[in-house]
Amino acid sequence: MSHIINNNITYLGTGRRKTSIARVKLIPGSGKLIINGLPGELYLQFSPNYLRISCSPLTLLGLEKEYDVHVKAEGGGLTGQADAIRLGVSRALCSLNPDNRTILKTEGLLTRDARIKERKKYGLRKARKAPQYSKR
Template identity: 65%
Template sequence: MTGIIKLIYTGTGRRKSAIARVRIKPGTGQLLINNKLGEEYLQYNPNYLKQSISPLSILGLQSKYDIYVNAYGGGLTGQAEAIKLGLARSLCLVNPDYRIPLKIEGTLKRDARIKERRKYGLRKARKAPQFSKR
């Protein structure tokens, strides 16, 4: 019986209202987000780019995997962090030994902060109408 080698690994990352479905496969280190080059989609912002591929740089695998991302919701900051989490989760599927260094660096941690809901009687979540004594 021959073993089947799985070549595509998937991971989902979320932050605020942004969701990123990340697929990686062995390749040359290309980053495609919503069928656009990663640099173009992230508006050539080096911080967003560095942050989204940080799990690969932690493990020293920058040019080993091609990354295909479907990202939607939120803004670029939320999407970049969602890509980081999805990439880290998919790398853990590639090799379970990658989990320890990624966990130490904090890339496997989900940032659960979301917008607080609006309460009745208030203008926003906590902003009250102006108080007038007389």
């Protein structure tokens, strides 16, 4: 999906992972990552792993210096948010150019990771942990 803001075409993508949601805007620019109004490095606590995960779709397509990435991330922790950002960027890149879809799809960057926390069941201590069995 794309919108025109300030004579720039903006590409939008939404990513989700666990309880995290990331709304991503790709704007033609110099390659800055801004998450919730903060520089991406600061928000992701200067973790090279989180930064690499978040920008991997751009790196794969060689567009890391072409677009600024503006993200509104909420919920979950940094790992879930980094993965949600990755999915959001991938989806935005698909709306940018449909040819990107095949490349991102083969790398598995368009697959939503559906694993979420299992709910607690009654009679159990957690989702599956049962109270200790006593025979007598």
